[in-house]
Amino acid sequence: MKKILVVDDEKIIGELVRDMLEDEGYIIDFAENGFAAKDMLLQTDYDYVISDINMPDMDGIELYFWIKKEMEMMSDKMVFITGDSYNQRTRDFFDEFTVPRIDKPFSKSDLTEKLLRKK
Numbered sequence: 001m002k003k004i005l006v007v008d009d010e011k012i013i014g015e016l017v018r019d020m021l022e023d024e025g026y027i028i029d030f031a032e033n034g035f036a037a038k039d040m041l042l043q044t045d046y047d048y049v050i051s052d053i054n055m056p057d058m059d060g061i062e063l064y065f066w067i068k069k070e071m072e073m074m075s076d077k078m079v080f081i082t083g084d085s086y087n088q089r090t091r092d093f094f095d096e097f098t099v100p101r102i103d104k105p106f107s108k109s110d111l112t113e114k115l116l117r118k119k
Contacts, residue, residue, distance in 0.1 A: 003027045003044070004115075007037040007051040007063065013081070013104075017050060020108040021115075034058025038066060041074070048115060049074065053082040053090050061093050075099075079114045081106060 004026050006014045014030035021028060029044065031037040033055045041049070049067070051060040058066075060080055068075040083104035084090050094101055100114045 001025055001027050002047040002115075003029070004048045004050060005029050005031060005037060005040055005044075005046045007031045007034065007049065007055070007060065008081070009033055009052065009055040013052065017081075017111065020111055024112060026115075034060065034063035034066070037063055041067070041071060046074070047077065049078045050111070051078060051080055053080055053093075054084050054087070061089070064093075064097070064099065079111075 002025070004021065006017045006028055008014050009032050011030070011032070018028040018030070029040060029046070031040050035058045037049070037051070038058070051063055053060040064075060064078060067078065079100045079102065081102045081104060082090060085103055100117065102110050102114055
C-alpha cells in the first residue's frame, strides 16, 4: 500500500482527500501545516506528499524547498493542491518549478491521475 502525507490547514480538505483515496488502497496521514509535515516526514517514509500552497506558519512553497534540500528525492513525489492560482508568488513558483498542481475544487480522478503520473 502506498502512503501519502496530506498537508493542508483545512482539515476538511484532508478528510476529503482521505475519503477519495483510501478506497483506492492508499494510506493517508494528515498534517495541518509545513512544520507538522516536516516532523512527520522525518519519522515516516511516504510515497507522496500532497500539499496546499497557502497555510499559516510554514506554507507549501517553504515545505517544498525544505524537502528539496533535506529529502531531495521526495521533492519529485510532491503534488500541490491550491485555490490560489492568482497570487503572484504562487504563479512565480509554478512558472519556475515543474511540480504537479491540482486546482481546487478537484475530483477523485484529478488526484488519482496526478499520483499515477508520479509512479
